[in-house]
Amino acid sequence: MALVGAGPGCKDLITLRGAQRLQEADVIFFDRLIDPEVLDLAPANAKRIYVGKAPGCHHWPQEKISQALVAIAGQGQRVVRLKCGDPGVFARGAEEIDALDAADIPYEIIPGVTAASAASAALGGFLTERGTCDTLVLATGQTAKDADNANWIAQLQPGTRMAIYMGVGAAANTAKALIEAGLEKQVSIDIVSRAQQSDQVTAKCRASTLLETIETSGISNPAIMFLTWPQSATKVNSPQRG
Amino acid sequence: MALVGAGPGCKDLITLRGAQRLQEADVIFFDRLIDPEVLDLAPANAKRIYVGKAPGCHHWPQEKISQALVAIAGQGQRVVRLKCGDPGVFARGAEEIDALDAADIPYEIIPGVTAASAASAALGGFLTERGTCDTLVLATGQTAKDADNANWIAQLQPGTRMAIYMGVGAAANTAKALIEAGLEKQVSIDIVSRAQQSDQVTAKCRASTLLETIETSGISNPAIMFLTWPQSATKVNSPQRG
Numbered sequence: 192m193a194l195v196g197a198g199p200g201c202k203d204l205i206t207l208r209g210a211q212r213l214q215e216a217d218v219i220f221f222d223r224l225i226d227p228e229v230l231d232l233a234p235a236n237a238k239r240i241y242v243g244k245a246p247g248c249h250h251w252p253q254e255k256i257s258q259a260l261v262a263i264a265g266q267g268q269r270v271v272r273l274k275c276g277d278p279g280v281f282a283r284g285a286e287e288i289d290a291l292d293a294a295d296i297p298y299e300i301i302p303g304v305t306a307a308s309a310a311s312a313a314l315g316g317f318l319t320e321r322g323t324c325d326t327l328v329l330a331t332g333q334t335a336k337d338a339d340n341a342n343w344i345a346q347l348q349p350g351t352r353m354a355i356y357m358g359v360g361a362a363a364n365t366a367k368a369l370i371e372a373g374l375e376k377q378v379s380i381d382i383v384s385r386a387q388q389s390d391q392v393t394a395k396c397r398a399s400t401l402l403e404t405i406e407t408s409g410i411s412n413p414a415i416m417f418l419t420w421p422q423s424a425t426k427v428n429s430p431q432r433g
Numbered sequence: 434m435a436l437v438g439a440g441p442g443c444k445d446l447i448t449l450r451g452a453q454r455l456q457e458a459d460v461i462f463f464d465r466l467i468d469p470e471v472l473d474l475a476p477a478n479a480k481r482i483y484v485g486k487a488p489g490c491h492h493w494p495q496e497k498i499s500q501a502l503v504a505i506a507g508q509g510q511r512v513v514r515l516k517c518g519d520p521g522v523f524a525r526g527a528e529e530i531d532a533l534d535a536a537d538i539p540y541e542i543i544p545g546v547t548a549a550s551a552a553s554a555a556l557g558g559f560l561t562e563r564g565t566c567d568t569l570v571l572a573t574g575q576t577a578k579d580a581d582n583a584n585w586i587a588q589l590q591p592g593t594r595m596a597i598y599m600g601v602g603a604a605a606n607t608a609k610a611l612i613e614a615g616l617e618k619q620v621s622i623d624i625v626s627r628a629q630q631s632d633q634v635t636a637k638c639r640a641s642t643l644l645e646t647i648e649t650s651g652i653s654n655p656a657i658m659f660l661t662w663p664q665s666a667t668k669v670n671s672p673q674r675g
Binding site: 196198199202203204205206208210211277278279280283284285300301302303304305307308311312315316317318320321327328330331333334342343345346348351 | 438444446447448450452453520522523525527530542543545546550553557558559560563568571575576585587593
């Protein structure tokens, strides 16, 4: 039983170890954003089971996925649970691991390229930049939608880049929080939708033009929103931050 | 010309795309922590150039690396610049890219599995955990050695995990900062040295036992130090935090 990170979607950004587990698999459980080409790495007769969750439409409840993994791996079949990106980053694997542990089924976790790395590479740049952006914060749109903006925005400091996964749904709150914190001028925003795919879209803006930019660029999730506050830019004309 | 993330070191955690660029390479420039097995993916007659930097002993100054990349790629040779982990995370690629841009040499950045993902998978767990750890902060020992602890430790909040890359050198300051912030009980520490290698070492402790743990475990860099402050643990008996 292997939990495998597929990388950002395209077939050749999975690791060699991940590809090998797919080649050996009897059964593969895969998510909504997995590119069909990644599944082509598995043998033609391997069983492919779609357990994807579209927002607001849970195809397979989590408990059913966990039970199926335990049942099929328990029969001695070679099971791959294929997750987008890195299974350790916003991939909600804890319930599956807990079920496997409870059933005493051994498993390995095979790390993958997380979406922020893929998106940054697609922009031709780096997530961290020595002396300018020495800290990287990974958060989700869900966190950025938090009514209490002080909590998450306090983690955005000079010298920090924040990557918000699935950030489009939280764009209105993100823009509001940045403007209220007096960070319109200090923080630049880059958005990458469907990083490393043929239909990748990128855009660049500031908080005040974020909603307009998303609309005119036709950007939607899956997208990474980067908020960058370089070390050199100091805060001006702002109220006290939480 | 390709900047390729080799992943955490072992041969099979590089991506398929990264492996392919190695297979096509004429010349490879590689760093200190690259496992020799990764280089075996390249043709036997490809030229392998070690440009590693040991702490306090710069084998090749950065400017010399940049000049060599430009010179050799400029001759039309297929060059791979192989970096540990993900080239976007604490890999100091900016100067090389700037030199390539200035010489008008096209390049691609191929993302890789970053050390935090590899270390977390090696522990059998996840970097983020929904409801418990919804935010992940990547920092370096250099940042954590900062005399002004208030800056970096303010990014450690309830529901946050911080991964400190090359954290061993900053252990004394990290422990001091955690204790002064009243976080001895709230924050658990996991250290993974040489993640995913045959000589991997892991340890678990609290701030007050960090230095002793590092010494008795024989842990040294390259190591990732995880500081975890779960959402449920609230701060007690502490002074005001910056």
